Amino acid sequence: MPLEQMKPAMEKIDAETLAHGKExxxxxxxxxxxxNRDAYLDPQDTMPVLGYKEADVRAEMIETLKKCIEG
Amino acid sequence: xxxxxxxxxxxxxMSFMKEVFVLGGTGxxxxxxxxxxxxxxxxxxxxxxxxMPAEELLPKEVDCRLGDINQMSDEEVLELxxxxxxxxxxxxxxxxxxxxxxxxxxxxxxxxLPTQRLARIARQAGVQKxxxxxxxxxxxxxxxxDLKLKEHNAYPRTRLLQEEVAYMEGEGGMDxxxxxxxxxxxxxxxxxxxWTMFVDRVKGQEIVPVLGGGTAMVTGSAGCGSCRRxxxxxQASDGLRDRxxxxxxxxxxxxxxxxxxxxxxxxxRHxxxxxxAGNGKN
Numbered sequence: 001m002p003l004e005q006m007k008p009a010m011e012k013i014d015a016e017t018l019a020h021g022k023e024x025x026x027x028x029x030x031x032x033x034x035x036n037r038d039a040y041l042d043p044q045d046t047m048p049v050l051g052y053k054e055a056d057v058r059a060e061m062i063e064t065l066k067k068c069i070e071g
Numbered sequence: 072x073x074x075x076x077x078x079x080x081x082x083x084x085m086s087f088m089k090e091v092f093v094l095g096g097t098g099x100x101x102x103x104x105x106x107x108x109x110x111x112x113x114x115x116x117x118x119x120x121x122x123m124p125a126e127e128l129l130p131k132e133v134d135c136r137l138g139d140i141n142q143m144s145d146e147e148v149l150e151l152x153x154x155x156x157x158x159x160x161x162x163x164x165x166x167x168x169x170x171x172x173x174x175x176x177x178x179x180x181x182x183x184l185p186t187q188r189l190a191r192i193a194r195q196a197g198v199q200k201x202x203x204x205x206x207x208x209x210x211x212x213x214x215x216x217d218l219k220l221k222e223h224n225a226y227p228r229t230r231l232l233q234e235e236v237a238y239m240e241g242e243g244g245m246d247x248x249x250x251x252x253x254x255x256x257x258x259x260x261x262x263x264x265x266w267t268m269f270v271d272r273v274k275g276q277e278i279v280p281v282l283g284g285g286t287a288m289v290t291g292s293a294g295c296g297s298c299r300r301x302x303x304x305x306q307a308s309d310g311l312r313d314r315x316x317x318x319x320x321x322x323x324x325x326x327x328x329x330x331x332x333x334x335x336x337x338x339x340r341h342x343x344x345x346x347x348a349g350n351g352k353n
Contacts (some may be wrong), residue, residue, distance in 0.1 A: 056290060
């Protein structure tokens with residue numbers, strides 16, 4: 001969904017949150033801005049230095065989400 | 072076994088066990104860090120907030136204490152850290168917390184001040200490596216300058232400040248490394264995955280609006296690699312040194328993590344409306 005369509009609702013959430021005396025560490029409207037971009041990282045920047053290995057992230061995600069649903 | 076900080080010759084067949092202190096060893100990241108450190112033959116101690124998430128979560132050889140290190144005196148912490156080779160900071164508040172306004176005060180007190188204090192004491196105690204588990208929002212705050220995230224958002228601003236004070240406290244006497252961790256998936260005994268709160272939000276919904284971006288995702292934990300690599304491959308680590316001549320490792324995961332294939336690692340889409348799930352910390 002385009003950011004322009006969603007951001008006004010996000011700004012409203014921020015205003016309501018503040019009205020209740022709370023504040024997000026990253027405002028929801030700014031979160032939307034970041035979620036509209038590719039926050040990708042190149043593993044090769046650090047893999048050779050820190051020596052970690054590849055793993056099946058997709059499988060781990062599925063198992064994690066299953067656990068979230070099943071409790 | 073011969074422990075750290077001795078110049079005694081190690082008899083053949085005996086291993087030299089360096090001691091690592093993990094703050095938050097019963098949390099998600101800390102738990103995997105402890106396991107990885109043990110696998111690499113480090114001696115490990117930890118302090119975590121109670122309660123213990125599961126009985127026998129950590130092997131008996133781990134010196135595991137429950138308590139709040141922030142309530143301990145400087146002298147007590149100093150004593151605790153004597154003889155430790157490395158300190159892994161796997162604790163603190165992430166952006167899932169919605170504090171009373173102003174959020175800046177909360178995250179400053181929750182993350183920046185304790186980090187500064189503990190890094191200072193760690194250096195005084197002779198700790199050589201200080202590994203801070205941070206957030207990849209620190210990285211993207213520096214990259215996406217047009218968004219001006221630091222101006223209004225306490226979390227990325229204090230994450231950057233947390234790094235900075237750790238570097239300064241270590242200056243000239245202790246290597247300080249920050250792992251700017253992205254979204255993390257995985258499970259551990261006794262704790263529901265942090266993603267549960269987000270899954271609950273979209274449960275039963277026919278349509279979940281999603282924005283056009285994506286995110287890096289990994290599994291498990293990091294940190295151990297920093298201790299080890301800083302130790303064995305100084306030359307390689309030098310490539311990550313920042314202008315203050317300290318080590319800054321960004322964009323990291325661990326042996327459990329897997330920025331594996333590009334399609335699996337970087338294919339995530341954000342579910343709109345969900346808070347950032349952050350670091351999976353305790």
